[in-house]
Amino acid sequence: MRVFVAGASGALGSRLVPQLIAAGHEVTGTHRSPGNAERVRRLGAEPVQLDLLNPDAVIDAVVAAHPDAIIHQATALAGDLDFKHFDRSFHQTSLLRTQGTDSLLAAAKAAGVKRFVAQSYASARYARTGGMVKTEDDPLDPDPIPATREATAALRYLDEVVTGAGGIVLRYGVFYGAANDGLIEPVRKRMFPIVGGGAGVSSFIHLDDAAAATVLALEHRGPAIYNIVDDDAAPVREWLPVLAKALGAKPPRRAPRWMARLFAGEAAVMMGTQSRGASNAKAKRKLDWKLHHPTWREGFAVAYAPIASGNERESGPAAVMSPSPT
Numbered sequence: 001m002r003v004f005v006a007g008a009s010g011a012l013g014s015r016l017v018p019q020l021i022a023a024g025h026e027v028t029g030t031h032r033s034p035g036n037a038e039r040v041r042r043l044g045a046e047p048v049q050l051d052l053l054n055p056d057a058v059i060d061a062v063v064a065a066h067p068d069a070i071i072h073q074a075t076a077l078a079g080d081l082d083f084k085h086f087d088r089s090f091h092q093t094s095l096l097r098t099q100g101t102d103s104l105l106a107a108a109k110a111a112g113v114k115r116f117v118a119q120s121y122a123s124a125r126y127a128r129t130g131g132m133v134k135t136e137d138d139p140l141d142p143d144p145i146p147a148t149r150e151a152t153a154a155l156r157y158l159d160e161v162v163t164g165a166g167g168i169v170l171r172y173g174v175f176y177g178a179a180n181d182g183l184i185e186p187v188r189k190r191m192f193p194i195v196g197g198g199a200g201v202s203s204f205i206h207l208d209d210a211a212a213a214t215v216l217a218l219e220h221r222g223p224a225i226y227n228i229v230d231d232d233a234a235p236v237r238e239w240l241p242v243l244a245k246a247l248g249a250k251p252p253r254r255a256p257r258w259m260a261r262l263f264a265g266e267a268a269v270m271m272g273t274q275s276r277g278a279s280n281a282k283a284k285r286k287l288d289w290k291l292h293h294p295t296w297r298e299g300f301a302v303a304y305a306p307i308a309s310g311n312e313r314e315s316g317p318a319a320v321m322s323p324s325p326t
């Protein structure tokens, strides 16, 4: 297949392109930053510089590439996330998930592209009632924390328009497996405490496993939604000490809810105490997906062994962060 990957230079895109090539596909890979063309080329794709927020440019790029499939992996999450002003931090990404998705779907229509796969998010998305691990059929959180309303609405929009157009939505867990993973610095600096009882559940996914599921999804017809998470949804009080150890950091601090609320806002408190994880049963069954890293319990240690030494740094007061819900 000829595959058009929007966001080929990103965390997932850069794992995905080599796996697509290995599976026999030809890839056109987009990047936003001019300096990333060479990176995309080295991954094995034909690079195209593209701003997904320019609809005409998107149509031109897709028509020129005449792909059989489009995979939307563009986000704008590099840099610090401010959990207190969550929607502000996610604004650009929310635009990529709404306007960017609209542009790619319009381009797919114009170019007669039948297959469409898009990045969504699973961890901390589902309703904060009932069981702690949710399937794709379970309801999403009907009452998101106010600071996250735009970001959650953008994800919901993407899920709806992509499946409405017959495409496949991949609700990934929290990515890990790269040197720039968002949790590394806060955990090393002990700025990410266990909030309250630490009962909020997270779902993780190693980037290589996420890319493998994405390659498999291309072979399937939509509309469909799959949680692309590992086997081991777990509460913060379990995974955070394991992550700290894997990074060679000191154990996480503990923070009462009021303190977390003060320093990091309600979204961080929710993620630390109430959020739900996701089940991968459907993706394993329907996509015949096999994980190389079925649980973060071993995955963190393997992924972070190269960077686990020489990081005894510690920062001051308990600024609080939670896993990035993207």
Ligand SMILES: NC(=O)c1ccc[n+]([C@@H]2O[C@H](COP(=O)([O-])OP(=O)(O)OC[C@H]3O[C@@H](n4cnc5c(N)ncnc54)[C@H](OP(=O)(O)O)[C@@H]3O)[C@@H](O)[C@H]2O)c1
Binding pocket: 006, 007, 008, 009, 010, 011, 012, 013, 030, 031, 032, 033, 034, 036, 050, 051, 052, 053, 073, 074, 075, 076, 077, 078, 079, 096, 121, 172, 173, 174, 175, 176, 180, 181, 182, 324, 326
């Ligand atoms: N599920 C998750 O946990 C999840 C999901 C996404 C990201 N993250 C995390 O967020 C951090 C940053 O992610 P990242 O490294 O992938 O970087 P990123 O800045 O989010 O960029 C992702 C991709 O989107 C492209 N892009 C950005 N703005 C664009 C625009 N306006 N039009 C078209 N393409 C655009 C980027 O191009 P350029 O690189 O050329 O700018 C890149 O190819 C990482 O730690 C990652 O793990 C986590």
